[in-house]
Amino acid sequence: xxxILLIAKREFIERVRSRVFRITTVLVPLGVVAVMLAGHxxxxxxxxxxxxxxxSDNASLATITKAQLEASEHPPKxxxxxxxxxxxxxxxxxxxxxxxxxxxxxxxxxxxxxxxxQATYYTRNSSDFFSQALLRSSLSIASLxxxxxxxxxxxxxxxxxxKPVTITTLQIKAGKAVKTNAERNFSGMYALVFxxxxxxxxxxxxxxxxxxxxxxxxxxxxxxxxxxxxxxxMGKLLGVGAAAMLQVAIWVGLTLVGSSTALAAQIxxxxxSSLGITIPELIFFVxxxxxxxxxxxxxxxxxxxxxxxxxxxxQFAFFIISxxxxxxxxxxxxxxxxxxxxxxxxxLIPPFTPIIMYLRICAQTPPWWQIGLSIALLLGAIWxxxxxxxxxxxxxxxxYGKRPTLPEILRWLRYS
Amino acid sequence: xxPVLALDSISKSYSQKVAVRDLSLAIEPGSMFGLLGPNxxxxxxxxxxxVGITMPDSGQVNLFGKKFHxxxxxxxxxxxxxxxxxxxxxxxxxLVFMSRLRGLSESVATQRARSWSERLQISDALEKKTEExxxxxxQKIQFISTLMHDPDFIIMDEPFSGLDPVNTSLLQDTLVExxxxxxxxxxxxxxxxxxxxxCDSICLVNKGEAVLSGTVRxxxxxxxxxxxxxxxxxxxxxxxxxxxxxxxxxxGSSEIELKPGASAQDLLHLxxxxxxxxxxxxxxxxxxxxxxxxxxxxxxx
Numbered sequence: 001x002x003x004i005l006l007i008a009k010r011e012f013i014e015r016v017r018s019r020v021f022r023i024t025t026v027l028v029p030l031g032v033v034a035v036m037l038a039g040h041x042x043x044x045x046x047x048x049x050x051x052x053x054x055x056s057d058n059a060s061l062a063t064i065t066k067a068q069l070e071a072s073e074h075p076p077k078x079x080x081x082x083x084x085x086x087x088x089x090x091x092x093x094x095x096x097x098x099x100x101x102x103x104x105x106x107x108x109x110x111x112x113x114x115x116x117x118q119a120t121y122y123t124r125n126s127s128d129f130f131s132q133a134l135l136r137s138s139l140s141i142a143s144l145x146x147x148x149x150x151x152x153x154x155x156x157x158x159x160x161x162x163k164p165v166t167i168t169t170l171q172i173k174a175g176k177a178v179k180t181n182a183e184r185n186f187s188g189m190y191a192l193v194f195x196x197x198x199x200x201x202x203x204x205x206x207x208x209x210x211x212x213x214x215x216x217x218x219x220x221x222x223x224x225x226x227x228x229x230x231x232x233x234m235g236k237l238l239g240v241g242a243a244a245m246l247q248v249a250i251w252v253g254l255t256l257v258g259s260s261t262a263l264a265a266q267i268x269x270x271x272x273s274s275l276g277i278t279i280p281e282l283i284f285f286v287x288x289x290x291x292x293x294x295x296x297x298x299x300x301x302x303x304x305x306x307x308x309x310x311x312x313x314x315q316f317a318f319f320i321i322s323x324x325x326x327x328x329x330x331x332x333x334x335x336x337x338x339x340x341x342x343x344x345x346x347x348l349i350p351p352f353t354p355i356i357m358y359l360r361i362c363a364q365t366p367p368w369w370q371i372g373l374s375i376a377l378l379l380g381a382i383w384x385x386x387x388x389x390x391x392x393x394x395x396x397x398x399x400y401g402k403r404p405t406l407p408e409i410l411r412w413l414r415y416s
Numbered sequence: 417x418x419p420v421l422a423l424d425s426i427s428k429s430y431s432q433k434v435a436v437r438d439l440s441l442a443i444e445p446g447s448m449f450g451l452l453g454p455n456x457x458x459x460x461x462x463x464x465x466x467v468g469i470t471m472p473d474s475g476q477v478n479l480f481g482k483k484f485h486x487x488x489x490x491x492x493x494x495x496x497x498x499x500x501x502x503x504x505x506x507x508x509x510x511l512v513f514m515s516r517l518r519g520l521s522e523s524v525a526t527q528r529a530r531s532w533s534e535r536l537q538i539s540d541a542l543e544k545k546t547e548e549x550x551x552x553x554x555q556k557i558q559f560i561s562t563l564m565h566d567p568d569f570i571i572m573d574e575p576f577s578g579l580d581p582v583n584t585s586l587l588q589d590t591l592v593e594x595x596x597x598x599x600x601x602x603x604x605x606x607x608x609x610x611x612x613x614x615c616d617s618i619c620l621v622n623k624g625e626a627v628l629s630g631t632v633r634x635x636x637x638x639x640x641x642x643x644x645x646x647x648x649x650x651x652x653x654x655x656x657x658x659x660x661x662x663x664x665x666x667x668g669s670s671e672i673e674l675k676p677g678a679s680a681q682d683l684l685h686l687x688x689x690x691x692x693x694x695x696x697x698x699x700x701x702x703x704x705x706x707x708x709x710x711x712x713x714x715x716x717x
Contacts (some may be wrong), residue, residue: 006516126634219500222561225467225489226517 003227004235009211011239016246024202029254032191034041049076049103049131053093056108058146059083062115064140067105072134073108076103077327086252097122106135115147116140119181156413188277189362193331195248196292197324200354203244204320207236208304208313210394216308229394233386234300241293248289252282276322284361291375292354294382296320302389305396327355346373350381418443418481420569420600421466428461432609435461437624438475443600443617450615450701454711458624459604460497463571466602467494471704476625479569485709490519492566497574497604502545507533507557508542511564514636518565525564530561536586559587563594570594571602576610583671588614592640608704618703622711638698641654644672644680645701650691673701 015021056062059081066079082089098104111118119139121132141162148158160259184267216218302318303316327346334343336358347357347370357374360366392409419442428436436458453459464470466477473476477484477512479492502510508529515525528531533539536556541549546557555578562570572591576584595601602613611618611632620628620633628635640681642661646654647669655663655670659678674680679696687693701709 003517006513008503010513014502020502206639214500217500217503218496218498219502221496221498222494222500222514223517224469225492225496226514227493228486 001238004238005230007227007235008239008242009234011236012242015206015240016241019245025250029251029258037161049134051078051080052076052098053080053082053102053103053105054108055085055089055093055105056110056117057081058108058110058117059082060149061108061110061142061146064145065139066137068142068145068278069134072138074130074134081362091248094122097124098122103166105133106139108139108240116143143340189281189293189339189359190237190331192277193328193359195251195352196285196358197287198290199248200292200296201321203240203293204300205313205317207240208250208300208307208317208320209310210236210240210300212307212310212313215305215396225383230386230390233393235300236301237294237386241290244293245290282364284358287375288354288358291378291382295350295354295378295385296324298385298389299383301393302385302396304391305389323351324355327352330356331359334359335363339366344370348377350378353378419443419478420480421464421602422436422478422481422625423466424476424478424479426462426465427473428465428470428473430670434624436448436472436566436621437464438525438625439621439626440475441619441626441629442600443569444628445600446595446598446616447566447616448601448603450457450596450611450618450643451602451621452606452608452611452618452707455623457621459621460573461601461624462621463494463496463573463604466571467492490565491568492571493562493565494571495558495562495573495575499554501554501561502585503547503557504545506534506543506545507538511542511557512560514561515564516689520565528564532564533665536560536590550585552580555579556587559590563590567599569600569602569606573604574606575603576605576607608702620648620707620710629709630704631701634708636703639701639706640677641698641700642674643701644670644674644683644706645695645697646687646693646698647695648687648691648693654683654687655693669695673682 002330054062054065056065061080062083066081069075069079077368080102082093082105090107093102093105097105104125107120107122109118109120118173121135125131130293131282143153145158145164148161149155153161214223220232231379298322300317304313304321307313307316308362330343330352334346334356337343342358343356344366346352347360347366353374357366357371421443423439425438425440426436427434428439437456440510441451443451451459451462455660465472466479468484468489468509477562478685479485479488482488482615486695505513511529511533512522512525516522520528529542530539533542537558538553538560541553541557546554549557549640559575562572570591575587575591579587582671586699589608591601591603602610605611616627616632619626652665652670655672656666657678659673659675659682661675661678662673672683672684684696686695
């Protein structure tokens with residue numbers, strides 16, 4: 001036990017002190033922030049009208065349209081009203097548009113005998129779907145309000161009448177209607193799944209690579225004369241795992257702090273809840289992250305012990321990555337069908353459990369017996385995997401030269 | 417005192433090949449033991465069984481008079497032929513790490529790392545990473561790492577390969593000193609001159625079996641004194657002497673093996689007639705010759 005801890009400590013310190021660890025610890029959150037900011041900026045730009053003008057002979061219609069635009073999600077900064085809409089005014093607006101002082105102007109001409117006016121939007125952009133959609137809905141509602149007012153309804157009443165209807169979705173679950181989370185923000189959960197996926201792959205192959213490296217530098221020859229192979233394996237897994245967890249803890253900590261800052265508030269984030277992560281889900285994330293890490297890293301250490309070089313590690317990385325890739329590809333399906341037979345079965349198969357079961361828990365709490373069973377099966381699989389890995393490891397690290405075939409590896413399992 | 421190591425007819429086979437067959441030997445405290453043999457003879461396989469990396473298929477390994485148990489490995493220091501150090505780790509950290517794995521406390525390990533590196537003149541390297549050091553330096557570090565926990569039984573597989581003469585004699589002196597303190601040293605090598613100089617007993621293995629064993633004196637006395645070493649200047653016509661069974665000539669010297677019954681004195685007379693003789697020695701065969709003679713052309717690998 002003392003030696004397991006000594007080895008774990010060495011592995012942990014080596015990783016935490018490495019340049020890769022420092023760089024990824026800083027760069028990954030920076031990258032995420034950059035992507036979020038870019039997304040925020042782009043969404044502002046695309047909904048983005050800065051300075052526009054509305055020209056109409058009907059000043060009241062123009063004013064209501066302006067009010068509708070200002071009440072929208074992405075209101076333009078300034079809206080200038082030009083009334084009456086004379087040819088001279090049009091020439092002047094065109095000139096301003098050309099000079100870049102205006103982003104566009106909406107020319108509204110009333111059609112006698114028809115409730116809807118004829119509208120033309122002049123702009124420098126060839127296609128700006130967001131602005132067009134915004135203008136169309138604002139003008140349609142404005143003209144409806146105008147029509148209601150002209151038929152004797154008070155302006156405030158007219159405004160209330162055109163308000164959109166809210167729809168609540170309810171889901172029937174075991175005969176009872178419950179609120180769905182269709183409108184919930186899942187971005188935080190998606191981020192965590194990708195952290196789990198990325199970190200497990202990165203540290204899993206890192207464990208394999210370091211086994212191969214120790215094998216080729218022949219350190220094992222000395223280590224094995226000091227401590228048994230399973231101690232080396234356990235120490236390595238614990239040390240690498242601790243480094244992985246420290247990194248994830250730093251990221252989660254930064255997210256907690258960062259999401260409550262003023263900068264985050266500007267882009268609509270207020271603490272963890274606005275990322276759609278609840279505390280129980282975070283606890284389950286930690287559980288499945290640790291279990292997933294031990295499952296995959298023991299598998300990859302065993303494979304690493306059969307390889308002679310880093311290139312050979314690349315060749316089998318596929319075996320480690322494919323169940324995780326399948327899990328990520330199934331993400332959308334599992335989120336929409338968390339209780340389908342496929343989702344249930346997948347979540348109980350140990351290589352898929354970490355991601356699929358976590359998704360099911362986030363989508364809709366599955367029956368407790370299923371969560372319990374999946375964790376029990378995964379623990380059993382980890383135990384079996386470490387048992388197999390220790391055997392392959394003990395023999396594999398002393399075998400140099402030709403890569404062993406599968407039947408040879410199976411024979412190793414029977415030794416002693 | 418019981419022998420530090422006693423192998424009781426151990427055997428080990430890998431899928432197709434017999435690596436070690438029925439090997440028995442004993443090493444006494446305070447002695448240096450040479451395990452010799454050509455490449456692939458089973459030396460490393462035997463050592464791996466002694467230090468518990470592998471288990472013998474049959475037979476028994478006894479350490480310090482008791483049946484093999486891992487706990488006794490803390491009294492063993494093993495320097496493998498293939499050197500293994502963590503490339504990215506500082507030398508000092510590495511020495512402390514290895515000694516702590518062998519049961520030393522941090523403070524004792526720190527203190528010994530300093531005193532040993534002073535003794536072997538590598539104090540400057542302590543704060544460097546292994547990958548920054550020369551091969552000879554790494555060798556000395558590995559040597560220290562093997563000895564820091566003050567083992568009673570030291571196993572050295574080719575300890576002097578890659579070292580210059582100054583460092584070789586520094587390490588040799590250290591080993592002799594440890595032997596004189598009562599430690600047992602198992603020394604595996606191809607370098608017969610070193611074995612001859614350092615070892616008390618030897619065991620020559622070939623194809624997994626012991627073919628010669630005993631003290632160096634015993635082994636050599638089994639062979640007749642029919643070797644002549646001549647250092648000379650002038651004609652080498654004496655090589656035509658009919659009593660010569662075989663010879664090897666070097667610039668200014670020859671090593672001659674006489675036929676049974678041939679007279680060395682006659683050879684001296686013949687040689688002195690044509691050349692200036694600086695040295696004429698009637699010697700036992702060297703271990704090297706015994707090695708070549710015993711293993712002969714049968715070396716595979």
